[in-house]
Amino acid sequence: MSSQSAFDHYPFSDDGSHYQKLPAEDNAEHFQDHAGLFLWGTAGEFDLFFGATLYHVGGRKWGFESGAFNQSFLLITPNSKSGREMGNNTFIANRMDPMRRFDFKETIHEDRVTWQAGNRVMTFSAPTWEVRGEHFGIDLDIKFTADGAPAPYHGDWAGFVERKVGGNEVICKGEGSCTYNGKTYTIENGFGVRERTCLGRNFDVPSLLGIGQGYLWSWTFAPAIKIFYFEQGGSGHHAGRVFLNDGKIDFSSEQTHSEVLEVWTDPLTHEQRATRMRITMKSDQGELEYEIHTWRRMIFGFHLLEAYTTHTGKAGRASGRFTYPDGRVIVIDDEIAYMEHGFPTPNIAA
Numbered sequence: 001m002s003s004q005s006a007f008d009h010y011p012f013s014d015d016g017s018h019y020q021k022l023p024a025e026d027n028a029e030h031f032q033d034h035a036g037l038f039l040w041g042t043a044g045e046f047d048l049f050f051g052a053t054l055y056h057v058g059g060r061k062w063g064f065e066s067g068a069f070n071q072s073f074l075l076i077t078p079n080s081k082s083g084r085e086m087g088n089n090t091f092i093a094n095r096m097d098p099m100r101r102f103d104f105k106e107t108i109h110e111d112r113v114t115w116q117a118g119n120r121v122m123t124f125s126a127p128t129w130e131v132r133g134e135h136f137g138i139d140l141d142i143k144f145t146a147d148g149a150p151a152p153y154h155g156d157w158a159g160f161v162e163r164k165v166g167g168n169e170v171i172c173k174g175e176g177s178c179t180y181n182g183k184t185y186t187i188e189n190g191f192g193v194r195e196r197t198c199l200g201r202n203f204d205v206p207s208l209l210g211i212g213q214g215y216l217w218s219w220t221f222a223p224a225i226k227i228f229y230f231e232q233g234g235s236g237h238h239a240g241r242v243f244l245n246d247g248k249i250d251f252s253s254e255q256t257h258s259e260v261l262e263v264w265t266d267p268l269t270h271e272q273r274a275t276r277m278r279i280t281m282k283s284d285q286g287e288l289e290y291e292i293h294t295w296r297r298m299i300f301g302f303h304l305l306e307a308y309t310t311h312t313g314k315a316g317r318a319s320g321r322f323t324y325p326d327g328r329v330i331v332i333d334d335e336i337a338y339m340e341h342g343f344p345t346p347n348i349a350a
Helices: 024-029 157-163 205-209
Strands: 031-043 046-059 064-078 105-108 113-117 120-125 128-135 138-146 165-180 183-186 188-199 215-222 225-232 237-244 247-251 256-265 272-283 286-303 307-323 329-346
Touching (some): 024 046, 031 128, 031 138, 031 165, 046 120, 046 138, 046 183, 046 307, 064 286, 138 188, 157 165, 205 307, 205 329, 215 272, 215 286, 225 256, 237 256, 237 272, 237 286, 272 307, 272 329
Antiparallel strands (some): 031 046, 046 064, 105 113, 113 120, 120 128, 128 138, 138 165, 165 183, 215 225, 237 247, 256 272, 272 286, 307 329
16 A cells, blocks of 8 residues: 555545544643654764644643743764764753743645644645744754555544544655754655644543553664564563554564673653663564663653653664564664653642
């Protein structure tokens, strides 16, 4: 199935707002309706990770009725085989808090939906998505084209009202540029993920993370394979999803295992977290074994009434192999990889 035909029955309006489908009393407590476009790629001797998320949020837990946040980030990672040690590198990433919010504007066109917050504009016209404009000193011009069908994320839109959570994500080919401090970085061989999610009452980010060790997830990108790994800290729950040119495979917690190989204590957050991991996924549809090694990081967070969250994204490379049941092998040879972990801190007096 082509990427185009995969969206034949995906109305572009599905990427529009969903929060208004929930009861008003629910939205008065919490809603988070957001879209994200994340782009990884290479530019000469550097790997780049940049992108944007636009959050339309509101309710008591945010401390205001309705508004919008822009998330912006730029992480530049040397990709030479030497100097691959995590350190206190510079990065550009912002926090989301009530002091820095924008008015939210949505426009429904005949063939697309646009969202705007400040100078940042997102255009949804599945199977393509775009983001343009400046925020936090980062000026983006990005275009994504679907490289497969949308995969449900927190459940599909059909059951959203009943569950009060829903969305999907799409693996994409990404292209575009990011300008910061007068310098423009243009992606070569871009890989993208388009995320679209709405979180209703009781699905605020701190509640989802739980008061514990938080979460860890990662992406690995190669032309023939894309890998997602997820770990819910403290629960022992793991899961994996492999996107192949001939389909995707989901791996359950029992089929997914990880081992931390190296850790690092961040001098900014004073937390000790994995920077190098070995991950395996095995089922009757195939076996995957690979290692992720990261050596640059960024930090961002959310600030809500009852808690704030701290998130660290780490970039590097991964190597390993995926083996089909018939013995065919896809080699993962020093490919672009990303790990992210986050945890909440409660505001006791809230």
